[in-house]
Amino acid sequence: MMAPQHFRTTYAAARQAFREMAAACGAKVVPHANPAKGAAGEDLSTDVVLFGPADAERLLICTSSTHGAEGFCGSGIQVSWLAAGGAKTLPPRTALLLVHAINPYGFSHVRRVNEDNVDLNRNFVDHAKPYPENKGYVELRDAICPAAWTPESVAQADRILRAYGAKHGDGALSDAIAAGQYFDPQGVFYGGTQPVWSNRTIRAILAPFNATVKLAAFVDLHTGLGPYGFGEIMSNHGAKEPGHFLMKDWWGKEATYFDDGTSSSYLVLGDINIGVCQALSNAKVAGITLEYGTIPKEDMIRAVRADNWLYVHGKVDSAQGRDIKAQIRAAFYQEHDDWKQMVAERGHYVLNRMLNCVAES
Numbered sequence: 297m298m299a300p301q302h303f304r305t306t307y308a309a310a311r312q313a314f315r316e317m318a319a320a321c322g323a324k325v326v327p328h329a330n331p332a333k334g335a336a337g338e339d340l341s342t343d344v345v346l347f348g349p350a351d352a353e354r355l356l357i358c359t360s361s362t363h364g365a366e367g368f369c370g371s372g373i374q375v376s377w378l379a380a381g382g383a384k385t386l387p388p389r390t391a392l393l394l395v396h397a398i399n400p401y402g403f404s405h406v407r408r409v410n411e412d413n414v415d416l417n418r419n420f421v422d423h424a425k426p427y428p429e430n431k432g433y434v435e436l437r438d439a440i441c442p443a444a445w446t447p448e449s450v451a452q453a454d455r456i457l458r459a460y461g462a463k464h465g466d467g468a469l470s471d472a473i474a475a476g477q478y479f480d481p482q483g484v485f486y487g488g489t490q491p492v493w494s495n496r497t498i499r500a501i502l503a504p505f506n507a508t509v510k511l512a513a514f515v516d517l518h519t520g521l522g523p524y525g526f527g528e529i530m531s532n533h534g535a536k537e538p539g540h541f542l543m544k545d546w547w548g549k550e551a552t553y554f555d556d557g558t559s560s561s562y563l564v565l566g567d568i569n570i571g572v573c574q575a576l577s578n579a580k581v582a583g584i585t586l587e588y589g590t591i592p593k594e595d596m597i598r599a600v601r602a603d604n605w606l607y608v609h610g611k612v613d614s615a616q617g618r619d620i621k622a623q624i625r626a627a628f629y630q631e632h633d634d635w636k637q638m639v640a641e642r643g644h645y646v647l648n649r650m651l652n653c654v655a656e657s
């Protein structure tokens with residue numbers, strides 16, 4: 297397999313590769329135009345292709361770039377899987393829906409967040425209800441994003457964060473930074489005040505399928521947590537949800553679960569899986585986050601904080617800006633052929649198996 301050739305280094309090139317591969321496989325690409333502009337002024341779009349019957353009972357959905365910068369990996373998996381014949385022979389009454397770059401702004405600008413500084417995986421909460429509190433974030437905000445980003449100011453901020461971790465535990469520190477917050481629109485892991493464009497778009501993409509789909513599998517491609525190149529199959533479901541039992545049945549201990557402590561994930565409230573379940577309300581849904589490791593977690597978090605600082609206080613088009621953009625890219629995408637080959641092989645395995653599970657259950 298020659299998977300690395302299907303990975304691209306810009307959103308625009310990845311979009312073109314996806315469109316060309318889909319067309320070569322005989323599928324029609326349906327674009328959903330995003331109102332923002334890309335880093336090079338280019339148009340932004342979420343591109344969708346359907347293989348198999350539009351009225352299928354069984355559906356496999358695969359999304360990339362929920363966290364924009366993670367799209368380099370997700371796109372490469374989607375394109376290389378098509379190249380390897382992933383959509384060639386679908387089981388009966390089963391369809392495959394590939395959603396390329398659900399957060400095209402973040403992909404193009406190499407940011408986790410979208411055009412509103414919203415973390416899409418914190419945005420699928422009920423915005424009519426009071427938001428979950430994150431007191432740790434409120435307390436640590438000025439250390440998470442200090443006014444200046446110099447070696448001295450970062451070292452000072454890191455001391456404050458470490459002291460918080462020593463007092464309350466590392467899990468509490470992790471949650472304070474990354475569990476999500478609905479308090480600071482300029483801050484990291486912000487969940488927003490309403491359903492953002494990508495949230496509305498995934499619902500619109502899935503709505504037509506709710507008439508016929510009875511069982512769906514969902515694979516959301518992510519990077520940034522775990523060992524280099526390894527893909528952790530994280531169940532998106534709490535232990536009481538129907539999807540949890542499907543996951544246990546399909547994956548057993550090969551998947552990880554938040555409720556039994558095996559998952560490397562944060563406690564995420566408001567992830568895209570909620571939107572998929574709500575859009576396909578007539579179906580049972582089993583959803584996973586396929587999460588690939590890149591660099592150590594503390595370096596990844598520091599890169600996210602630096603990127604946040606850059607857009608609040610810094611200048612993207614500067615030497616420091618380019619340095620921070622290189623850090624955030626490396627935190628979510630490793631420009632090495634061995635890494636690309638590993639993530640692609642694992643991705644193809646997971647997608648093939650999810651396809652068989654959803655078809656045969």
Ligand SMILES: [Zn+2]
Pocket residue numbers: 363366518519520
């Ligand atoms: Zn992610």
